Amino acid sequence: MMKSIALAALLLGSAAASPLAAAEAPASPMVERIAPDRLKISWSAKNAVDVYMSDKADAVATASALVSARDRDGVHEQAVKPGERAFFLLKNQQDGGTIRVAERVLPLEQGSNFRDIGGYPAAGGRQVKWGMIYRSGATPLLTEGDLKLIEGLQLGNMVDLRSSEERQLAPSRIVGVPYNAVGYSMAAITNAMKSSNGGALANGGALYRRMPDMMAPQFRVLFDRLLANRGALAYNCSAGQDRTGLATALILSALGVPRDVIIADYHLSTQYRRPEYETAPFDPAAFPDNAAARMFARYKGTKPQPLKDADGKAFLSSALEEIDQRYGSVEAYLDKALGVSAVDVAALRATYTE
Template sequence: MKISSTGLSLALSALLSFGVVPYLQAETQTAPQTKIDDSSRLIPLEGGSNFRDLGGYTTTDHKTVRSGILFRSGTMSSLTPADEKTLNQRNFKTVVDLRSQEELELYPNRWVSHNPSIRYINHPYSMTSMNLNSPQKAGQPVGIEAFYGHIAELYQTQMKMYFQELLNHNTPLVVNCSAGQDRTGFASALLLSALGVPRETIVQDYLLSTQYRRPAVERGNVDLEAAAKTNAFAKMMLHYNKKESKGPMPLITADGTPFINIAFAHIEQKYGSVENYLDQALAVDATEINKLKALYLQ
């Protein structure tokens, strides 16, 4: 189905507002980002971007997140046969894909299609149908900070599905979005919080995406000019391609605040704590948090 030029412009504005790749809006950021040397977490893949292990972190009660079980990643549409062989050796059971239908249309996960034994979890949604309900001038994107201030509600369904897979022990599991940093960063931050990893460590893991993302791999060989005629995500990517020509934008505000802290602040203001959010919004209560700890800590 073709989209009119007016409709495409509205869709593009919506996509910018919803922060599908919100780092592209952060043009005014100048504060330096902390460089963390943690390359041992990265899974070396020819066509991968930001595919890494969440294991190895120490919790506040001196336990350790199990390695080789919980992973996070950017889009996996450019994986090579050698990459797929490498991943298959890890016996993955589940992929939780947080991306929209617009993104999936351009960048399908072929690795999963080649492996029907892998559970593929995706909640179908269109980025253009989402609503931040945030005060703004007509036609203006709400910006990155508003996106992170609403992410807990915008992706509540997806987070609930993610935690259900974890509770059902459908692992090894990898959660992903397009860049593996915003939606995936939020999901990973929630999981590490539930497991008892200190906030400082969680933020450091979140910031690693700027080191390990590969924007050129994420764009792949898609003809964005042709796709942009009917796909608003493609039009947005085409518009912002040059902004990441020198590498990913940092995941911090101009004053150096990590974006993920905006999400944490919203949760703590609205729900009182991450634990309360997990319970009230995701139906993950104290008993189930203890189950997660039993499964994924050693």
């Protein structure tokens, strides 16, 4: 039970610790939006903690605003502008140990599952940087306020993992950012769903086992853009859970994040999806040959379901097991299937962890 609580705190608040490992940083940090204009920051620590705030993900204490000094109760509430993206640095008063924390999910009015994958423990005792890599569902209905918030992320690239039909039905409202996609038909996904489930259109581990091969061209582009390091990057599919979920697992694996943490992050999609904002309204009759239109019409109005097979096994686990069985490891899959070498992995860790 305690392990589950600690993991939940890591996922919802997930912090990136300072490289000064000798110092004792505050533990279990978390940021929750308790009102449109108010954030709650919580942590545990034996000593008093200074809380600093910045709009920069990598800001040091001297370049941040001190919003709470010598705080001993482990909780601070901070007023912010609605939609403002804030990063907090918690500093142990006694030895200077620091830990960084931010909201996991962006406070978008009409977005779905748009979240930062920063803060997770990575290779070498490091953590994934905040504010560098974002995963999301489709973004066809973002409001002007949403677009302003996303503009503040200073995205250098977007990678769209969706099929050609999905992109036709629900084009992204995010403009002015270099955009990457590899065309393919949604029929490839729906046919695999049917053949994996006796003719029924259903998600599951059997479909996921096909995804490492099916999505390899898209994943190659994603890692190419990550290695190009031209600023923060966002990637998405329609729901931000399946194709995006496997893409995230590959990225976090490359950065050395433990698999149990990767699986737990994957399951957050059930909580953070908002399907009503993942596609714009359309008339299915106007798209008779569009496989995505048929699938969206079928699932319209349904609530997000747990991403597990009947035996409780995460769909994602099946994809990772397939990779392990066929290639030996995720690292070997990255190398042999995607052309991401050990040198590239080292470069990714140098760029996206701290």
